Ligand SMILES: Nc1ncnc2c1ncn2[C@@H]1O[C@H](COP(=O)(O)OP(=O)(O)OP(=O)(O)O)[C@@H](O)[C@H]1O
């Protein structure tokens with residue numbers, strides 16, 4: 484059984500249909516990359532996966548937990564599904580350590596001492612052990628994004644979602660963040676990423692999904708999608724973005 | 727008999743000032759407490775509760791404080807509840823300032839960007855936990871300058887209680903003027919005392935605004 488199963492989901496904002504009958508599956512330990520033009524529904528797909536957006540049809544299963552149910556237990560779902568956003572969304576009034584321990588103590592009811600140990604461990608994983616007492620505004624964009632990844636990682640999610648986590652960063656800062664994501668992939672973390680970094684997508688992805696106009700237009704292993712795109716839309720997308 | 731305006735009269739004014747200060751403190755504390763509740767109601771996810779809070783705010787912001795005071799004082803008396811001027815003043819001032827506080831605080835809560843809600847939601851925090859740990863702590867910073875600024879309005883507005891016979895600073899000035907016939911001197915002193923109370927608060931509000939980098 485796949486860890487994540489998205490079956491025939493549809494989502495619209497009012498009259499605007501953003502996701503149309505989208506289905507895909509993610510196996511445990513797999514890295515799936517979503518690509519597609521701006522507005523094709525990539526972010527929306529991720530946001531549906533952890534209940535930030537409601538879906539109008541279809542089902543999403545994460546582990547043995549079904550998202551589509553009325554009265555979904557979002558608190559439980561979100562402990563299994565971590566998400567990292569383009570703009571980090573760190574809490575500016577809290578230290579790096581507290582950014583990480585907050586949900587551990589409040590949501591997971593972990594004793595603070597233990598939560599601090601977890602914070603230390605995940606910060607080491609993203610190479611920011613020395614920033615434990617810093618505040619977000621004292622960090623570079625790349626460092627803030629790594630803290631955001633650490634914060635999500637601390638909750639020990641079953642799957643992590645990354646929405647263009649390097650888009651807001653200067654080129655020289657992208658690398659350090661991509662490195663962290665790559666390490667996570669190597670450690671077997673199940674991940675779904677939206678990215679415009681095509682060479683990175685090619686390198687980490689086990690499977691690539693090309694979204695177009697709210698649908699899964701084409702999907703498969705990266706060599707296949709980038710090497711021999713079948714549809715004209717993907718051919719055009721690939722030719723303008725992959726050198 | 728005409729009395730002279732002496733140090734004794736100034737002492738009377740200063741004594742009356744303690745009432746003005748006390749009333750202001752009651753209004754600030756009572757209004758703050760009720761205002762906090764109304765703020766939470768105003769941002770509730772239940773439309774009915776939001777609506778009730780909205781009507782409350784409209785009502786108390788949209789009518790003169792004096793009318794609210796008369797309603798409590800004379801209105802209740804009509805039904806056989808004679809309320810002490812102090813109690814009437816406390817009730818009216820609490821209602822009045824709570825409506826303003828609620829409106830100020832709702833505004834600051836709403837300026838917290840949506841990503842803060844989403845970031846905390848995606849970590850599994852419930853709505854009340856989001857408010858408590860993420861949203862309200864950030865709003866307080868923004869709310870501090872206008873809240874302190876509104877305290878100035880409260881102090882000045884306590885003067886309306888003179889009209890139900892409460893001998894605070896303004897009424898004490900009137901009484902003294904009635905026997906001294908020195909309006910410039912008496913009301914000049916009264917104004918100076920109000921200014922001495924209000925100016926430090928205005929200055930503090932402006933200072934906080936600068937210090938906390940709160941845009942106007
Ligand atoms: N809250 C919203 N209300 C209304 N429409 C929305 C909302 N969020 C997104 N949309 C619309 O949904 C469509 C898909 O948006 P989405 O953000 O999922 O695209 P995307 O593939 O992530 O694009 P990008 O690469 O620019 O991030 C777009 O047409 C967008 O305008």
Ligand SMILES: [Mg+2]
Pocket residue numbers: 525526527646647
């Ligand atoms: Mg997007």
